[in-house]
Amino acid sequence: MNFDRRTLLKSLTAISAFTMAGARFAFAATPGDRRLVVVILRGALDGLAAVPPHGDKDYAGIRGDLALQTSGTGALHDLDGFFGLHPAFTNLKGLYDAKQLIVFHNICSPYRDRSHFDGQNVLEAGGTSPHLLQDGWLNRALTPMGLTSGEGALAIAQTPPLMLSGKVQTASWMPAVMPTPDELFLNQVRALYANDPALKASLSSALALQASAQGAMDDPSSKNMQPGKGGAYGDLTPLFQGAGKLLAAPAGPRVATLEASGWDTHVAEGAADGQLARRLASLDAAIDAMRVAMGPDVWNKTAVVMATEFGRTVHPNGSGGTDHGTGGAAFLFGGAVAGGRVEAEWVGLGSGALKDGRDQPARTDLRALFKGVLAEQMAVPSGALETTVFPDSAAAPVIKGLIGT
Amino acid sequence: MSLEGAIAVHRFGLGSRPGEIEAASQDPRGWLVAQIGTGAEQPVPPGGGVYPDCGTLVRQEQDMIAARRAFKAGDTEAQKKQAGGRLKIFTDEMAGRFNLGFVTARPFAEHLVWFWTNHFTVSTTAGRTLNFCGAFEREAIRPYIGDSFETMLLAVASHPAMLVYLNNVASIGPHSRAGERSGKGRNENLGRELMELYSLGVDGGYTQADVIALANILTGWGLDPRAPSGFGFFPNRHEPGGQTLRGKRYGDDLRGGIQAVRDLAHDPHTARHIATKFATTFIADQPSPQSVARLEAVFNKSGGNLHALAAAAVEDPAAWTPAPAKMRSPVEYVTAGYRLLGLPRGDNADQQIRAAMGSARAMGEFPMTASSPNGWPLVSDAWVGPDAVLNRIEWAKQVGARMPANFNAAALADAGMGPLLSPATRTAMARAETQGDALALLISSPEFQRR
Numbered sequence: 001m002n003f004d005r006r007t008l009l010k011s012l013t014a015i016s017a018f019t020m021a022g023a024r025f026a027f028a029a030t031p032g033d034r035r036l037v038v039v040i041l042r043g044a045l046d047g048l049a050a051v052p053p054h055g056d057k058d059y060a061g062i063r064g065d066l067a068l069q070t071s072g073t074g075a076l077h078d079l080d081g082f083f084g085l086h087p088a089f090t091n092l093k094g095l096y097d098a099k100q101l102i103v104f105h106n107i108c109s110p111y112r113d114r115s116h117f118d119g120q121n122v123l124e125a126g127g128t129s130p131h132l133l134q135d136g137w138l139n140r141a142l143t144p145m146g147l148t149s150g151e152g153a154l155a156i157a158q159t160p161p162l163m164l165s166g167k168v169q170t171a172s173w174m175p176a177v178m179p180t181p182d183e184l185f186l187n188q189v190r191a192l193y194a195n196d197p198a199l200k201a202s203l204s205s206a207l208a209l210q211a212s213a214q215g216a217m218d219d220p221s222s223k224n225m226q227p228g229k230g231g232a233y234g235d236l237t238p239l240f241q242g243a244g245k246l247l248a249a250p251a252g253p254r255v256a257t258l259e260a261s262g263w264d265t266h267v268a269e270g271a272a273d274g275q276l277a278r279r280l281a282s283l284d285a286a287i288d289a290m291r292v293a294m295g296p297d298v299w300n301k302t303a304v305v306m307a308t309e310f311g312r313t314v315h316p317n318g319s320g321g322t323d324h325g326t327g328g329a330a331f332l333f334g335g336a337v338a339g340g341r342v343e344a345e346w347v348g349l350g351s352g353a354l355k356d357g358r359d360q361p362a363r364t365d366l367r368a369l370f371k372g373v374l375a376e377q378m379a380v381p382s383g384a385l386e387t388t389v390f391p392d393s394a395a396a397p398v399i400k401g402l403i404g405t
Numbered sequence: 406m407s408l409e410g411a412i413a414v415h416r417f418g419l420g421s422r423p424g425e426i427e428a429a430s431q432d433p434r435g436w437l438v439a440q441i442g443t444g445a446e447q448p449v450p451p452g453g454g455v456y457p458d459c460g461t462l463v464r465q466e467q468d469m470i471a472a473r474r475a476f477k478a479g480d481t482e483a484q485k486k487q488a489g490g491r492l493k494i495f496t497d498e499m500a501g502r503f504n505l506g507f508v509t510a511r512p513f514a515e516h517l518v519w520f521w522t523n524h525f526t527v528s529t530t531a532g533r534t535l536n537f538c539g540a541f542e543r544e545a546i547r548p549y550i551g552d553s554f555e556t557m558l559l560a561v562a563s564h565p566a567m568l569v570y571l572n573n574v575a576s577i578g579p580h581s582r583a584g585e586r587s588g589k590g591r592n593e594n595l596g597r598e599l600m601e602l603y604s605l606g607v608d609g610g611y612t613q614a615d616v617i618a619l620a621n622i623l624t625g626w627g628l629d630p631r632a633p634s635g636f637g638f639f640p641n642r643h644e645p646g647g648q649t650l651r652g653k654r655y656g657d658d659l660r661g662g663i664q665a666v667r668d669l670a671h672d673p674h675t676a677r678h679i680a681t682k683f684a685t686t687f688i689a690d691q692p693s694p695q696s697v698a699r700l701e702a703v704f705n706k707s708g709g710n711l712h713a714l715a716a717a718a719v720e721d722p723a724a725w726t727p728a729p730a731k732m733r734s735p736v737e738y739v740t741a742g743y744r745l746l747g748l749p750r751g752d753n754a755d756q757q758i759r760a761a762m763g764s765a766r767a768m769g770e771f772p773m774t775a776s777s778p779n780g781w782p783l784v785s786d787a788w789v790g791p792d793a794v795l796n797r798i799e800w801a802k803q804v805g806a807r808m809p810a811n812f813n814a815a816a817l818a819d820a821g822m823g824p825l826l827s828p829a830t831r832t833a834m835a836r837a838e839t840q841g842d843a844l845a846l847l848i849s850s851p852e853f854q855r856r
Contacts, residue, residue: 043838116838124810134811158803162810181802185842188833189798189849195829196851198732198789203798206791261838 032146034336035247035298036255036378037290038138039306040161041283042120043184043263046312047328047360049276050089051103051342055082058349066271066316074272079103083342087272088280091288092333099340101333102402104369106344108310108362110396114324116264119309124163126367126390135166137367137389138255141374142168144384147254154253156243164257171253173246175238182262183275236260240286244293247302255378260286263308266321287333300335303377303403307331307366313358314349327360330369336377338404365396372399409433411823412725415856417687417718418512420741425512426823437719440511441712444548445518448501451755456498459540459565463628463635466536491535496762498539499772503765504758506736507743517550517715518542519736519772520686524679525561525603526780527570528773534570537635538773541566544634554679554709555670562599562666565628565635571595571778578624578644591644596620598778604669606678611651618648622655622662638662676704679714682783687718689730690784696723727825729855732785735768737856738797742804742848745821768796785855798849805845814843825852 052068053059054076060067068076068086076084077093083103085093095101111122111130118130126137142153150169155161157172164170181189186207193200243256262279269276291299311328333339345363347353355361367390374380374389375398386393410430414421417437418429429436450456457465469490509515522542529535545560545567561567568574576592577584584590596619600611621644629637638659647657653668655661669675680700684692700717707713718724733741739761743749749757765771769788775781782788808814814834818826830850837843847853 116836117840117843120839136810158807159809165810181799181845184838185802185845186798188837188842188846192829192833192846192850198785199794199851199854202789202791202794206795261842264836264838266836 032254032379033301034254034377035294035302035334036373037243037247037258037302037304037334038163038256039258039260039304040120040124040163041263041306041308042259042261043116043308044119044310044312044324045263045308045328046265046269046276046322047105048312048314049265049269049271049322050086050280051105051329052076052084052086053082053105053346053349054078054084056346056349062314062349064316065320066269066322068271076272080342082346083344086277086280088277089284091284091291092331095333096340100335100337101331101339102337103342104330104332104344104364105342106327106346106360106363107307107330107366107369108327108364109307109366111310112326112362114310116309116324121162123307123309123366124161126370126393128392133391136161136163137370138163138257139166139168139170141378141380141384141389142170142255144380144389145255145374145378152253153255154243154246154257156239156256156258161257161259164255173242175242180235183278184262184264187267236282236286237289240290241293244290248294248298265312266317266323267319269316269321296335302334303332303336303373304334305330305332305369305373307369311360314354314360315358325359326355327362330366332369332373332402336403338401343399364399365393367393368396368399369402371396372402376400376403406430406823407433408727408824409725410436411825412727413437414512415741415822415825416724416730417516419506419509419516419737420512420744420856421821421823422508422510422512422744423747423820425744426820430823434719437513438716440513441517441551441715442511442514443551443712445514445546445550446505446509446511447543447547448498448505450497451500451504451758456501456539456543458633459537459544459635460630460633462494462536462540463565464630466533467630495529495535495538496759499762500755500758502539502542502772503736503740503762504749504754506740507748507758507761512744513715514550516687517711518547520683521546521550521557522772523775523780523783524682525557525567526773526775526778527564527566528775528778530774530776531570534566537564537566537569540564540635542773549711551712551715552710553670554675554704554711554714555667557711558604558670559663559666561603562595562623563626563634563636567595568626568628568636571598573623574627576620576624577642578621580645581624581643582641583639584642584644591617591620591624593617593620595623599623599666600669602778604678605672605674606681609672609674609678615651618650619665621648622650622665625659626662670709673705676701676709679709680704683714683718684721685783686731688721688724689726690786693723696721729825729852731856732788733854733856734781734788735765735770735793735797736772738768738854739765739800741853741856742801745817745848746804764800768800769793797854798845801845801848802842804848805839805841805843808841808844812840812844814840814847817844818847822847822852827852 054070074087076087078084079096092101109123110128111119121130124136125133127133147153148168151171153164153170155164155172158174160170160172190203193203239258243258246252247256265276307330308328311325312322313325317323351357371385371390406426407430410433411426413429413433413436414426506515527534527538527541529538541564545564549557571594572592573595577589579590593616597616601607605611625639625643627637627639628635645657648655650665655665680697684696684700688696703713703717743761770781833846834843837846
């Protein structure tokens with residue numbers, strides 16, 4: 001079965017080539033030595049699950065079954081006595097303790113509606129509303145970075161995401177064995193099969209078989225086996241590890257994008273254990289695999305910024321999940337980051353503080369974070385940032401002090 | 406876009422190329438019937454040109470065999486080279502065939518080709534057949550999809566691919582000159598399958614004595630490198646004295662054999678057998694007795710006219726139920742996906758075609774490689790096993806992951822599915838995390854898996 005699936009997936013590699021030139025890895029030397037990685041979390045990560053404000057007086061009550069505990073089994077990782085990290089974020093907690101992680105909260109792109117597609121368009125294009133700009137902000141930033149050779153920026157994807165698409169040519173890479181669909185996607189398909197008995201029964205049976213095969217393969221002593229035993233579906237490690245190796249090459253790319261989906265937790269989100277916990281564990285393990293693959297020297301020159309299109313509702317919905325919201329969490333980490341703190345204009349979780357009485361407010365503009373990282377990590381001049389890279393972004397002043405000297 | 410236009414495109418055709426449902430919607434039945442014609446289109450080899458005729462392929466094979474004999478026994482390198490050459494002939498033939506499925510403006514005609522090729526299964530599983538499989542479909546099937554069953558059956562029974570596949574090349578009349586000299590005898594394989602699978606059907610009113618009689622009639626039908634068709638009749642291998650097949654006498658020459666095949670084509674059992682398989686493929690897994698009876702009557706009345714048969718299936722009201730009637734086979738599924746996306750396109754079309762071929766094979770089906778002369782199964786059950794379904798979903802997901810950043814899955818779904826797109830799929834697509842996932846949900850959806 002596995003052999004067949006590998007054959008199937010390998011046989012697909014040619015399809016992608018109709019939209020891309022194909023990855024070439026005979027890299028010419030690229031200017032500068034610093035690395036920038038952008039991780040796009042598609043599907044709207046629940047910021048209150050990833051970064052629980054356990055010190056907020058309203059947190060436990062408002063989150064109900066989704067609230068994380070501060071002690072006992074599955075306890076969250078406390079950061080500063082007020083904010084914490086999800087228990088699955090073991091490696092991110094290590095980065096925080098090593099002062100290599102800054103967590104942002106109540107942060108969002110300028111997009112204020114609730115469509116994934118439009119929200120991702122704003123996140124990636126860097127405009128103020130959907131479909132205003134036809135190329136991605138990271139591509140527009142490549143010119144002032146001097147990375148115009150076509151080999152300075154790499155998308156870990158079949159086709160570059162909008163964020164890295166545009167006038168400057170970029171490379172793409174995917175591992176030979178591609179990840180299986182994530183659990184959330186498979187659940188969406190399962191829902192589609194609700195009225196099709198044959199397809200429904202077959203899919204259930206296949207997933208049960210796969211889960212038991214995976215269970216037999218898992219090494220219980222592996223340190224990556226965090227709550228929920230991540231890794232059965234949509235394993236992200238090969239992508240992040242591959243990115244780390246390619247970025248470590250002396251003449252390799254300096255900029256890379258990674259994408260991870262599986263965050264649209266409308267149903268049965270879970271708290272310390274469950275669907276979202278498994279996905280977070282997979283992400284956390286993959287991030288650590290990237291760090292290890294880079295090696296200490298390159299890691300120390302690296303900044304990784306990780307963001308999602310918008311946050312989720314503060315209150316759980318009727319099906320144990322959360323719906324599309326506004327403000328949420330973002331992350332900046334890496335050896336180059338001056339970290340060890342949480343940046344949030346926190347206004348509480350009371351109904352008066354919430355946008356439309358339901359969403360975390362957007363108090364910080366993601367563009368301010370992106371601009372700060374581009375300025376300090378990649379030396380993009382202010383003139384370019386304010387004109388070509390993020391036009392009409394005066395309302396999002398550069399955040400300073402992100403990168404160590 | 407009309408519902409019947411979408412059904413025409415998906416159930417009878419091969420899935421929607423851009424704009425196809427629109428084109429079919431005005432007059433869905435007329436759109437289908439106009440595609441049948443007398444013969445189907447011919448595939449074009451990768452890189453252009455034309456495929457060689459079977460006579461040329463037979464001569465090439467003779468050369469290969471001669472070359473092999475020239476090598477010392479045990480020269481494995483030389484043998485490997487020969488096998489590689491044959492495989493390339495086959496895969497190049499199939500690349501042209503897959504591509505025609507992706508791009509044809511006559512998808513119903515192509516679907517008919519696929520039906521008949523599978524009905525008259527020849528398979529690469531019998532080694533030498535590999536050389537001639539592509540030519541078989543091009544020469545014995547495609548020219549006759551709108552002609553008569555008799556003509557197609559004769560073309561099939563005398564084609565080198567069939568004569569090799571069902572061992573007729575090794576069948577020697579025991580009392581023929583060659584038989585007397587060598588002590589070798591008859592092989593019943595083609596005689597049996599010609600009645601059991603290709604014409605009368607398993608309950609078609611024949612006995613073991615009839616199998617032997619037909620096998621005797623067909624002795625001497627073999628491969629002739631000198632003939633453009635590659636077919637030859639060899640009297641020195643033909644069983645003398647004539648035969649009685651199902652109560653009728655046939656002379657001991659090629660003409661007698663041709664007459665025997667013609668009579669099988671016009672037998673009422675054959676009409677019943679073909680009508681049942683045709684209805685199972687184009688109308689429903691379990692077609693109603695009325696549907697089968699209609700097709701059977703048309704077949705009998707028209708003298709086995711295949712144009713009339715296909716048109717009768719189109720005219721059957723039972724073929725137009727809105728609920729999908731059939732699960733797509735892997736080749737149909739991959740083809741529908743490529744047609745939806747307008748693939749292949751760009752400068753690596755050949756690579757994209759080969760990718761689809763690999764995907765179909767990994768999902769469990771590849772043309773002319775069935776494990777028995779029964780061919781690939783016609784009913785949906787064969788394609789909904791757990792691993793098969795998961796394979797399809799993974800394929801859908803990976804296809805979605807390859808879409809360019811700014812493409813619009815919802816527009817593609819509306820154009821490609823029309824009224825067949827279910828509200829559930831539309832909603833799931835709108836809620837998907839990415840456009841790629843939205844496309845993957847469409848391709849995974851029940852209405853896209855089925856036709």
